Amino acid sequence: xxxxxxxxxxxxxxxxxxxxxxxxxxxxxxxxxxxxxxxxxxxxxxxxxxxxxxxxxxxxxxxxxxxxxxxxxxxxxxxxxxxxxxxxxxxxxxxxxxxxxxxxxxxxxxxxxxxxxxxxxxxxxxxxxxxxxxxxxxxxxxxxxxxxxxxxxxxxxxxxxxxxxxxxxxxxxxxxxxxxxxxxxxxxxxxxxxxxxxxxxxxxxxxxxxxxxxxxxxxxxxxxxxxxxxxxxxxxxxxxxxxxxxxxxxxxxxxxxxxxxxxxxxxxxxxxxxxxxxxxxxxxxxxxxxxxxxxxxxxxxxxxxxxxxxxxxxxxxxxxxxxxxxxxxxxxxxxxxxxxxxxxxxxxxxxxxxxxxxxxxxxxxxxxxxxxxxxxxxxxxxxxxxxxxxxxxxxxxxxxxxxxxxxxxxxxxxxxxxxxxxxxxxxxxxxxxxxxxxxxxxxxxxxxxxxxxxxxxxxxxxxxxxxxxxxxxxxxxxxxxxxxxxxxxxxxxxxxxxxxxxxxxxxxxxxxxxxxxxxxxxxxxxx
Amino acid sequence: xxxxxxxxxxxxxxxxxxxxxxxxxxxxxxxxxxxxxxxxxxxxxxxxxxxxxxxxxxxxxxxxxxxxxxxxxxxxxxxxxxxxxxxxxxxxxxxxxxxxxxxxxxxxxxxxxxxxxxxxxxxxxxxxxxxxxxxxxxxxxxxxxxxxxxxxxxxxxxxxxxxxxxxxxxxxxxxxxxxxxxxxxxxxxxxxxxxxxxxxxxxxxxxxxxxxxxxxxxxxxxxxxxxxxxxxxxxxxxxxxxxxxxxxxxxxxxxxxxxxxxxxxxxxxxxxxxxxxxxxxxxxxxxxxxxxxxxxxxxxxxxxxxxxxxxxxxxxxxxxxxxxxxxxxxxxxxxxxxxxxxxxxxxxxxxxxx
Numbered sequence: 001x002x003x004x005x006x007x008x009x010x011x012x013x014x015x016x017x018x019x020x021x022x023x024x025x026x027x028x029x030x031x032x033x034x035x036x037x038x039x040x041x042x043x044x045x046x047x048x049x050x051x052x053x054x055x056x057x058x059x060x061x062x063x064x065x066x067x068x069x070x071x072x073x074x075x076x077x078x079x080x081x082x083x084x085x086x087x088x089x090x091x092x093x094x095x096x097x098x099x100x101x102x103x104x105x106x107x108x109x110x111x112x113x114x115x116x117x118x119x120x121x122x123x124x125x126x127x128x129x130x131x132x133x134x135x136x137x138x139x140x141x142x143x144x145x146x147x148x149x150x151x152x153x154x155x156x157x158x159x160x161x162x163x164x165x166x167x168x169x170x171x172x173x174x175x176x177x178x179x180x181x182x183x184x185x186x187x188x189x190x191x192x193x194x195x196x197x198x199x200x201x202x203x204x205x206x207x208x209x210x211x212x213x214x215x216x217x218x219x220x221x222x223x224x225x226x227x228x229x230x231x232x233x234x235x236x237x238x239x240x241x242x243x244x245x246x247x248x249x250x251x252x253x254x255x256x257x258x259x260x261x262x263x264x265x266x267x268x269x270x271x272x273x274x275x276x277x278x279x280x281x282x283x284x285x286x287x288x289x290x291x292x293x294x295x296x297x298x299x300x301x302x303x304x305x306x307x308x309x310x311x312x313x314x315x316x317x318x319x320x321x322x323x324x325x326x327x328x329x330x331x332x333x334x335x336x337x338x339x340x341x342x343x344x345x346x347x348x349x350x351x352x353x354x355x356x357x358x359x360x361x362x363x364x365x366x367x368x369x370x371x372x373x374x375x376x377x378x379x380x381x382x383x384x385x386x387x388x389x390x391x392x393x394x395x396x397x398x399x400x401x402x403x404x405x406x407x408x409x410x411x412x413x414x415x416x417x418x419x420x421x422x423x424x425x426x427x428x429x430x431x432x433x434x435x436x437x438x439x440x441x442x443x444x445x446x447x448x449x450x451x452x453x454x455x456x457x458x459x460x461x462x463x464x465x466x467x468x469x470x471x472x473x474x475x476x477x478x479x480x481x482x483x484x485x486x487x488x489x490x491x492x493x494x495x496x497x498x499x500x501x502x503x504x505x506x507x508x509x510x511x512x513x514x515x516x517x518x519x520x521x522x523x524x525x526x527x
Numbered sequence: 528x529x530x531x532x533x534x535x536x537x538x539x540x541x542x543x544x545x546x547x548x549x550x551x552x553x554x555x556x557x558x559x560x561x562x563x564x565x566x567x568x569x570x571x572x573x574x575x576x577x578x579x580x581x582x583x584x585x586x587x588x589x590x591x592x593x594x595x596x597x598x599x600x601x602x603x604x605x606x607x608x609x610x611x612x613x614x615x616x617x618x619x620x621x622x623x624x625x626x627x628x629x630x631x632x633x634x635x636x637x638x639x640x641x642x643x644x645x646x647x648x649x650x651x652x653x654x655x656x657x658x659x660x661x662x663x664x665x666x667x668x669x670x671x672x673x674x675x676x677x678x679x680x681x682x683x684x685x686x687x688x689x690x691x692x693x694x695x696x697x698x699x700x701x702x703x704x705x706x707x708x709x710x711x712x713x714x715x716x717x718x719x720x721x722x723x724x725x726x727x728x729x730x731x732x733x734x735x736x737x738x739x740x741x742x743x744x745x746x747x748x749x750x751x752x753x754x755x756x757x758x759x760x761x762x763x764x765x766x767x768x769x770x771x772x773x774x775x776x777x778x779x780x781x782x783x784x785x786x787x788x789x790x791x792x793x794x795x796x797x798x799x800x801x802x803x804x805x806x807x808x809x810x811x812x813x814x815x816x817x818x819x820x821x822x823x824x825x826x827x828x829x830x831x832x833x834x835x836x837x838x839x840x841x842x843x844x845x846x847x848x849x850x851x852x853x854x855x856x857x858x859x860x861x862x863x864x865x866x867x868x869x870x871x872x873x874x875x876x877x878x879x880x881x
Contacts, residue, residue: 077612100842463689489641492871499870523866
């Protein structure tokens with residue numbers, strides 16, 4: 001493998017991995033922040049329990065997002081120094097804005113929230129979490145701004161062949177970024193929805209299988225109370241409310257991603273027509289959306305592509321809101337690209353050994369085609385599961401079926417799958433460009449860069465392999481640890497984060513002890 | 528005294544200082560929490576209770592402190608893309624190790640207390656202290672390299688292979704950061720804890736300070752040999768005075784002043800180093816190579832102007848809310864403040880668990 005390939009594998013694996021944590025951080029964070037505010041407002045204990053339980057899972061996941069995000073900030077310079085030099089004048093700015101305006105707020109206020117129980121007034125304490133979560137959404141916005149500039153560069157002049165920022169507002173309001181951030185945030189909400197749904201379903205199922213909750217002759221729930229610590233009626237409220245919130249935001253997330261995804265497709269067909277054509281494996285101009293197309297897995301051209309089944313008109317609807325305007329296919333687009341941007345890489349030094357190679361304008365179709373379809377399938381499955389879950393739980397609890405419970409738990413993975421395949425599609429579909437040309441501009445003003453020119457010229461394959469292998473190994477181990485911890489906390493339930501529910505509070509026992517005031521100083525939370 | 532600024536471009540100089548503020552902020556803030564991390568090893572801590580006490584002194588603030596490094600890196604990217612590209616690719620191996628250590632350290636802080644078990648905490652303790660050491664050493668080495676230089680060709684790309692960075696100044700800088708972090712961590716513990724740990728921290732700080740700060744002083748002196756100016760020398764003298772003051776006040780048991788003074792040592796020492804390097808940001812050691820300076824490595828004036836506005840909003844507010852965090856968590860901690868360990872294993876087997 002040459003350095004470009006290893007560097008791409010590294011960027012791909014570390015980014016996909018990072019983006020397993022991020023949507024859950026964004027979506028679940030907002031849920032916990034709202035639950036915490038609800039508790040402050042209503043004083044109802046079930047909201048406190050929900051805040052503590054989901055807050056703990058949020059933190060277990062959050063730290064992994066933070067830790068893996070560090071790699072993202074550094075690896076542009078480490079592995080992609082030519083890219084960093086080329087785009088730095090524009091691309092560095094949103095990353096630095098993220099640090100200065102979002103990342104500091106997020107980390108500082110989260111620290112205040114974690115350790116601030118009983119130290120801060122409840123309302124201030126809840127607002128600290130809201131500030132942290134809002135900052136994480138802002139941080140996502142800046143990252144999408146940076147990414148969208150690679151898809152659709154705007155707001156620059158060309159000086160000495162490099163893009164130089166001349167209009168920061170154009171970059172911050174890039175239409176590609178606006179639809180992408182909406183899509184990303186709704187996608188994150190969908191992830192949180194399935195997460196709540198799956199876990200709450202399991203907990204309700206467990207209450208039923210332990211005989212705490214039963215159903216009457218009409219199938220309506222009879223909420224039980226074991227009379228012990230955390231197995232009370234409030235515990236039922238915790239899980240059933242979590243389930244309902246999960247269903248609600250799961251549906252909202254799906255609808256939001258569907259509409260914003262439609263808007264994205266309409267921009268994409270215009271801004272990156274070859275990406276759309278490759279997503280469809282559409283060789284000829286046409287109106288049909290492919291349902292099943294088969295090809296040689298390594299296909300980058302149309303000689304070996306068979307469309308088995310397609311829906312006429314649907315692609316035109318996605319792209320142009322009607323059923324008859326042709327969407328350009330690969331056979332039309334590829335010669336246009338070759339005409340505009342050349343057929344072979346240049347002989348500039350940054351191409352290294354790759355100088356003069358053929359340029360493949362069609363991305364790996366098997367990835368774009370299936371990435372696009374899997375994203376839609378996973379998203380649709382998650383939404384369907386939400387609707388089904390709502391129907392099955394309309395009488396107040398979940399069915400006793402173990403099989404359905406397992407389905408609900410594994411369903412947690414579906415929106416994660418949609419997020420991952422969606423990003424893989426959009427990033428792989430950008431190839432062979434790392435910065436794709438903006439067709440809105442006259443040809444002479446378009447800036448673009450081939451991925452083959454972006455890698456660090458001085459970094460050896462050995463160095464790249466070292467980091468790729470060590471990162472993948474550590475990530476794999478940490479994934480196991482994270483899932484293990486989450487499973488442990490889920491099985492233990494609310495008491496895991498509120499042991500006072502089952503262990504008698506020492507304060508009560510020691511009321512006659514003159515030293516009992518010391519207990520007031522004990523931290524409400526400690527690592 | 529400020530003649531080195533004459534004839535230099537204004538905005539890049541301003542951003543050299545902003546990057547300096549962010550990196551120095553990182554050295555000072557993460558300095559003590561890396562130190563506390565190292566001290567969670569066997570050299571200082573005697574038992575689990577003490578380790579938890581140590582960890583909880585930095586618990587609320589460590590993540591905010593680490594962001595200074597991340598933002599420092601991003602600010603270098605935005606303001607000096609040529610510096611970012613050349614330095615980060617040249618230091619590929621040490622930066623990879625830093626990332627691995629930062630990842631493991633972050634996770635160990637958060638996950639250590641999430642379970643209890645005969646192997647769970649000891650393992651995370653070991654990761655915490657070893658990772659803290661490597662981060663301090665390698666950050667110190669990387670910063671030393673960017674002030675003393677690397678073999679860079681005319682494209683400012685490193686030549687000489689993956690270990691070209693492993694030089695005498697890199698080792699001095701690495702030891703400098705490790706030594707400073709240990710002293711600063713001990714000063715922090717003396718200030719933030721009570722009881723036996725407080726006493727032990729102060730005693731150990733007094734004992735190791737004269738030796739532990741030497742490598743950082745050596746690094747600063749090395750830079751004076753390369754490019755001393757009246758300003759950088761003055762800053763170095765102030766730094767040395769602060770170190771001496773810290774030592775004296777530590778001996779007298781004035782922990783607050785000792786801590787502030789040791790932070791002052793790092794601030795003025797690092798400023799002295801950066802000002803001696805100025806206007807270079809990454810010199811080459813090759814005759815026909817390209818030395819990166821604030822002028823040839825910086826972004827366009829427009830980008831710098833935009834980023835100046837962002838920093839002018841972000842940084843003052845940051846000082847306010849991070850200051851507030853330290854105020855909220857200003858109380859000294861002692862072993863009695865630490866609640867029972869989170870025995871989730873027992874809780875999950877508790878008959879009354881939900």
